[in-house]
Amino acid sequence: MSAGPLPTIHEVARLAGVSVATVSKTLNRSGKVSEVLQERVNAAAQKLGYAPHASARSLRSGATRILGLLVADLANPYFLRLVENIERLSSAAGYSVILCNSAEDPAREERHLAMLLSQRADGAIVIPTRRGWNGRLAALSSLPMPGILVDRRIEGLDLDSVTTDNVALGRLAAEHLGDLGHRRVGVIMGSPEHQIARHRLDGFRTGFAERGVTLDERLIEKNNFSEMAGHAATLRLLSRSDRPTAIFATNNHLALGLLRAVGERGLSIPDELSVIAVDELPWAGLVRPGLTVVTQPSEAIAETTVSTLLKRISEGRSGMNEDDGERSIQLQPALVVRGSTAAIREQP
Amino acid sequence: MSAGPLPTIHEVARLAGVSVATVSKTLNRSGKVSEVLQERVNAAAQKLGYAPHASARSLRSGATRILGLLVADLANPYFLRLVENIERLSSAAGYSVILCNSAEDPAREERHLAMLLSQRADGAIVIPTRRGWNGRLAALSSLPMPGILVDRRIEGLDLDSVTTDNVALGRLAAEHLGDLGHRRVGVIMGSPEHQIARHRLDGFRTGFAERGVTLDERLIEKNNFSEMAGHAATLRLLSRSDRPTAIFATNNHLALGLLRAVGERGLSIPDELSVIAVDELPWAGLVRPGLTVVTQPSEAIAETTVSTLLKRISEGRSGMNEDDGERSIQLQPALVVRGSTAAIREQP
DNA sequence: CTTACTACAAAAAACGTTTAACATAAGAAA
DNA sequence: TTTCTTATGTTAAACGTTTTTTGTAGTAAG
DSSP: OOOSOOOOHHHHHHHHTSOHHHHHHHHHTOSOOOHHHHHHHHHHHHHHTOOOOHHHHHHHHSOOOEEEEEESOTTSHHHHHHHHHHHHHHHHTTOEEEEEEOTTOHHHHHHHHHHHHHHTOSEEEEOOOSSSHHHHHHHHHTOSSOEEEESSOOTTOOOEEEEEOHHHHHHHHHHHHHHTTOOSEEEEESOTTSHHHHHHHHHHHHHHHTTTOOOOGGGEEEOOSSHHHHHHHHHHHHTSTTOOSEEEEOSHHHHHHHHHHHHHHTOOTTTTOEEEEESOOTTTTTSSSOOEEEEOOHHHHHHHHHHHHHHHHHHHHTTOOSOSOOOEEEEOOEEEOOTTOOOOOOOO | OOOSOOOOHHHHHHHHTSOHHHHHHHHHTOSOOOHHHHHHHHHHHHHHTOOOOHHHHHHHHSOOOEEEEEESOTTSHHHHHHHHHHHHHHHHTTOEEEEEEOTTOHHHHHHHHHHHHHHTOSEEEEOOOSSSHHHHHHHHHTOSSOEEEESSOOTTOOOEEEEEOHHHHHHHHHHHHHHTTOOSEEEEESOTTSHHHHHHHHHHHHHHHHTTOOOOGGGEEEOOSSHHHHHHHHHHHHTSTTOOSEEEEOSHHHHHHHHHHHHHHTOOTTTTOEEEEESOOTTTTTSSSOOEEEEOOHHHHHHHHHHHHHHHHHHHHTTOOSOSOOOEEEEOOEEEOOTTOOOOOOOO
């Protein structure tokens, strides 16, 4: 390692016997350069192992070809799939990705944002932390680079966003359970002040309302999004005399806690309890029985996010109409039926 | 968004009524600046929302404070945990991380490496792809920046590396199964031309040899590391007349395939078959029974990797003794016993 | 009253690119 | 021959920092 300093464009120019401008134009395929000189330049660059200095290039040209990817929680497998897809697409489009994990900590998020600003990233893809952006709302929207929110939308912020249609997601879950005959159903969710939780519940409620069923509010557990909360909430629901016949776990941490609690109680799924969760989890098909889920369209979200952001970036560069308004895109979830949900059995 | 161009150091200097040199020295706490000017400068910077232009800084100073993180396969949950920890530690040390996923594709790996070179990352953390680096061996070692290999070591390459002690890992698995009385055991592994697989098998073999047991070579399935291969290999092992009483799955993809196959055959774990796998998987405690595993010390590996690389970087900067030789660090695995392994029952 | 030193601050020179402005030669039109 | 084009190259000026060099007071020593 450390094979001495790298060659500059000047050394390539000297070896090829041309000016630096010619080298630059050749390597960037910009401007006119004769065939013969092009070959000399390419040969020289090849021979020296020339790699253009990105910092110098950015300084002069104003573009870094770097995208910031600021994730609220890398431990969340759903976000991870998003990261994977976004990296792939960005890379294919010639952009490098700086990965930042805020771990649901607004302070970390803010530091990372400042860093991306200093780094002069061409754009930022942000899955914002759940709490704490109330005060930093301005910071995000006044970001002097194109930014796009993923998965979690922030109301009143004129930023593009790509999210799942969470109302549709809730309704999908409700329709499935309803079709199976369930009427007394529990919901385990995070705090209703979070838009996502609220939307999913709204959709779920609507789905049942459409078939004339009103949800029992006492079976709706509103806490936070942790596995522990899911565990506790499940135990509470299961120890009721009017135990629900099905439970909807509105995110994957909660689903983990739920499964643990059900296992501890020794209940049989789906005979004694139907379970439906959210997100395609790596192990969803592995547990016995396989977990029925409503999934968010992870690949589509990644694609839409990257292409929308890149469009914004090129618009900004060409100085086109900046204010064609905020793009707020919602994509549709899907139902994946496995073994954890079944038709209700008449109670003896 | 797009709140116009960002202020430069010149504008800060003008507002504060000082020279740019004074601003630079104040903001970097280098050189002597009087109290009163410092305050004026800080106030001006604050007011303008000044964020130093990283490219300009790098161009002049030669350091980017960027680390490249090149991962062989982001879909691997073990690597993901590594990524998470490495990002956290790097960020805490003031470095940004450019994330690259080569998805086990040497071509992508090579492109990413070239990009990191152009980007002039201060260092590179590489989990190399399994195949294909034979020819690119030189490319990696002649990288003009400090680099460090993680998880997968490449022989004959004078690069630092941090890996699990895979021989110890294999032995740990063997000792556990041996203690439980198992003698006829199967192994599902990838191609033995891969060092990791080989080491794990060696350790496993040694562990049994130490208690006077020789492994039946026909029960050692050598294929590749995919889930499908694990599935097929398991089916083969289970349909033998002299079926093994325990199986060691040497990586997590293989373990997935194994569990699927066992489930299909309707065998009961651990009554009819003990299973031990590698790596702490997010769902290891969730399947019934919980999966017994030998885990790699993910946090320790991340810590050692980052600190070793940062040391190399600062050595390089201060021009210290470059050639104090290659650091090849091996960290110890641990056994986590859950329900998937049990003492052998005498066959009727 | 010089001279020497100290403590700051300012001026200017890089760093490696891209690109706008300028040169030069060859051929075409006059 | 002279003058315009055209086609291709080169020169030089940015880009925003850091850092070395130079400058200027003010104070202490002679």
